Amino acid sequence: MKKTLLLCLLFTSFLDAQVIYETVPSLNFGEPRQVKIQLPRNYESNKNKDYPVIVVLDADYLFEPVAGNVDYYSYWEDMPQAIVVGIMQPDRMADSQYDETNFLPVGQGKLFFDFIGNELFPWLSKKYRLAPFNLIIGHDATAGFANYFLMKNPPLFNAYVSLSPDLAPQMSERLTDNLQRTDNKIFYYQATGSQDITPLRDATLALNTSLENIENTNIKYYFDDFEEATHYTLVGRGIPSALEQIFSIYRPITKKEFEDQVLNAESPYAYLIEKYEIIENLFGMNDRIRINDFIAIAAALEKKSDWEGFEDLGKLARKEYPETVLGSYYLGKSYEGKGDTKKAMRTYESALVLKSAGDIDKDVLMARAQRIKDDFGY
Template structure:
C-alpha cells in the first residue's frame, strides 16, 4: 500500500512539474543571461489561447502569483494563464534618478523583456492578446514604463510597494486612459513603508484615484498592518480577482441587483457578458451552466418567455450534446400553449445526455403529463424516442409537481 501511494504521489508530482520549464535567455545588449521560468496552467491545451503574465523579481513573486492563479482557476474566478517569471537583478530594474527613464542596464533589460522574453513565449506557447506584468519595489516602478510607451506592451499592471520615479507621476492617470483597449492598473502598498517612498506612492495614488476613467480601470489597496514583504501575498490575488471581475460566474448579488431587473430580452445580458469577456481578455469562454441557469431563472421570474428561444439558440453550440437546449425549447412551448411542439422537443431531449437538473426522469414525467392532458392525442414521428410507460400511480403521483420543477431547479435565492 505504501509503495502504491509513493508511485501515485510520484506520478502526480511528475504531472504537476511537467507544466514548468526553466530556461536561460539573453540578448546582444544584455549583460549575460537571465533565468526564466515558464509555468503553464493545469490542463494546458495548445488548441486554446491563454493570457500571459510576466513576473519580475521571480525569486519572491513567482510563487504567490502561481498559487493565486491556480486557486482562482479552480474556483472559476480567473482564467487559466501562462506565467513567466524572470529572475532579474536589482540593477536591471532600478531607474536612475538623474535620467528618470530606463538607461544603460535598465534600458537593455527593458528591451530584453519586451523583445526577447515575450516573443519567445509567444512563439512556443498558445498565448492570446491579453498580457499582464507584476513587480514590486524597484520593479514595481519599472513596469510603469511599459505603460508610458505610445503602444503599451501590457494590458494589466500590478505595482506593489513601488519606489516611484517622481517625474512620471503626473502623466500616469492620463496614460491609463489613453488607449483604445482597456488598461487595468493595481497599486498596493504597506502603510509602514519608508516615509519618502510612501509619500510618492500616495501622491501617485491621489492622482490616479481622482481621475474619471472612460476606458481604463484603477484599483488600489493600502495594507495597514502588514510588512512590505507581505504585500505581494495579499496584493497579487486581490489584483487578479479585481482585474477578472467580469470573468467570474454570475453571483447571487449580481443576479439580484442586475440580472433579475432585466425585464425583456434577458438573454442579452448573458450574451453581453460573454462578449465583454472576449473583448477584454481575449478569451472565447463557453457560457457556464450556472450562468445559463441564472438567466433562465430570471426569465421565468419575469415571465419573459420570448427570451427562451434566444437563449436556446445562443447556448446550443456549447451544449448540443446534452438535453439542455431541447428541454428548454420544450419548456418554452409548454408555456406558450403549444403542446405538440413541446412534446417533440422533449422527446429529443429524452434521447440526449442528461445534464444537471435535466434528467430523463424529469423529462419523462413532463412527457407523461403532456400526454395525459392531451388525452393521448400527441403524436410521435418515425425515429422519435419512445418513452417507457410508467404505472398509472407513478404518473399521477409525479404530475402534480412537474409544473414547478423547472423554476425550482433553476431559481436563485435573492
C-alpha cells in the same frame, strides 16, 4: 486555521500545475536570461486554446505566490487560465535602473525593458499559445519599473499590479497623464499597507489620489490599503485581491451579480451575450459559456416569463452543448410558456438520449413530457 487551509490549497494547486525552467536567449544582454514558466492545467490537451500571459518580476520570491494564486483562482473559474512567466533577476536594482536626468530606463534598465518587449515575448509566442492579454506584476522597484511599459502606445501590457511601488521622479505625473489620455483598455491595481515603508506609502497614497480622479472609461483602477500590513506582508494580500478585481467580469455569475444586474437587465439573454463578448474583447478568449451561467440566466428568464428569451437561450445551449439536454430543456420551456405544449412535449422527448447538464437530466425531461401528456391527453 483559515489561513493555513488557504496556504495548503494554494500549495496543492501549485503542485498540480506544470512548472518549467527555461533559458531565453538575449542579444541585448549578450547572455541568456532565466525564466520560470507555469503552464495551465491540461495545456497540452487543449491544443486550440490560447492563454493570457502574466509576467512576474522579482520571480525569485514573487513567482510562487503569483503562480499558486493564478492556478487556484482559475481552477474555480474566477479568472481565466493563464501562462505565468517569472523572470529571474539576480540584480533587480540594475534591471530597474533609470537616468538621473530624464528618469527613463537607462543602462541595464534599458536593456531589461527591451528584453521583455523585443526578446521575451517573441520567444514566448514561438513556443506557447498566447492570447492577446498580458499582465505584469512587480514589487517596490520592479513595480515602479513596470510603469514604463505604459509609456508605449500601444502598451505591451493590458494590466498592471503594482505592490508598494518605488516610483521614479516624475512617474506619478507621467502615469496620471498617460492614463487620463489613453485610448487603450487598461487595468491598473496598486496596494500599500499601514505598516509599509513610509516614503513608499506616502508616494502610493499620493498617486492613488491622482488616479482615483481620472475620468477615462478605458481605465479600470483598483486600490488597496491593507491594515497592519508591512512592506512584505501586503504582497500576500495584494496578489489575490488584484487577480480577483481585475478578472471580476470573467467569473461565473454570482448571487450579487444575479440580483443586482441580471434581474434588472431588460433582457437577461442579452446580458449573457454581452458578458461573454466583453470577456472575449478584453482577454482575447472565446470560452464556451458556462453551464452555471446558462442556469442563472434561465432563472431570471423564468422570473420575467420571458419565453422568447428562453427560446434564444435554448438555441444557444444547443450550439454550445449539443451533446447535452440543456438546449432542448430550455426550448421545451419556451414552447410551454408560449402555449405550444405538443411541440414542447416532442422537444423534451427528442433529447432523452442526450447527456445530463448539471441537475438537468433525462428524468427531468421525461417528467415534463409526461406531465404534458397527463394534462392534455396527448
